[in-house]
Amino acid sequence: MAYLLRSARYLSHDVLKETVQPGDTVIDATMGNGHDTLYLCELVGEDGRVIAFDVQAQAVESTRQRLTEAGVMNRATLYHMGHERMDEAGIKDVSAIVFNLGWLPGGDKSVTTLWETTKVALEKALSLLKKHGVLLLCAYPGHAEGDRERSEVMKFLASLPPQQYNVLHQRFPNAGPGAPENFIIQKQ
Numbered sequence: 001m002a003y004l005l006r007s008a009r010y011l012s013h014d015v016l017k018e019t020v021q022p023g024d025t026v027i028d029a030t031m032g033n034g035h036d037t038l039y040l041c042e043l044v045g046e047d048g049r050v051i052a053f054d055v056q057a058q059a060v061e062s063t064r065q066r067l068t069e070a071g072v073m074n075r076a077t078l079y080h081m082g083h084e085r086m087d088e089a090g091i092k093d094v095s096a097i098v099f100n101l102g103w104l105p106g107g108d109k110s111v112t113t114l115w116e117t118t119k120v121a122l123e124k125a126l127s128l129l130k131k132h133g134v135l136l137l138c139a140y141p142g143h144a145e146g147d148r149e150r151s152e153v154m155k156f157l158a159s160l161p162p163q164q165y166n167v168l169h170q171r172f173p174n175a176g177p178g179a180p181e182n183f184i185i186q187k188q
């Protein structure tokens with residue numbers, strides 16, 4: 001089948017498919033409706049671990065239901081807690097961490113990720129990554145907070161030392177000003 005260049009989020013799934021191995025520990029920093037959490041559960045397999053965070057009970061419930069229906073809930077630990085506290089989960093040597101910023105699709109648009117907490121979470125996430133581990137971040141500049149968050153993410157990632165991290169930025173320049181953008185960071 002032809003390779004389809006679909007969206008920023010699918011591009012990050014392609015990277016996950018190449019980097020996550022069965023048995024790995026990974027983090028979904030923004031579980032939302034659990035689509036990424038489920039994908040990660042499939043990639044880590046029976047012996048892997050997916051740690052997921054969200055500040056909304058509705059997101060945790062929706063994800064729990066999705067994983068239970070797929071028969072993979074035993075691979076995941078779901079925290080009703082902000083990702084800025086991810087260090088409290090007591091894990092390390094993480095091979096992939098996914099941030100899908102913004103608000104819960106179909107949910108309350110006033111509950112969106114905010115740069116102040118995203119920054120703390122990114123700093124902690126980078127410290128939890130193992131060598132050659134990847135951090136994938138999808139930003140949505142199509143609304144005021146999303147636009148601010150995307151600019152701050154860009155500044156933060158551009159300042160990372162290239163000896164320690166490879167940073168890649170992907171965007172679709174003909175998809176309009178609010179189109180989602182992808183950032184891929186790999187620890188050296």
Ligand SMILES: C[S@@+](CC[C@H](N)C(=O)[O-])C[C@H]1O[C@@H](n2cnc3c(N)ncnc32)[C@H](O)[C@@H]1O
Pocket residue numbers: 029030031032033034035036037053054055056059081082083084100101102103104105111112113114117
């Ligand atoms: C775009 S959605 C994520 C979609 C999800 N990846 C999926 O596959 O369905 C963003 C989520 O981030 C959550 N969120 C907002 N602030 C957060 C924080 N500080 N920590 C963790 N999650 C947060 C929102 O509640 C929302 O569910």
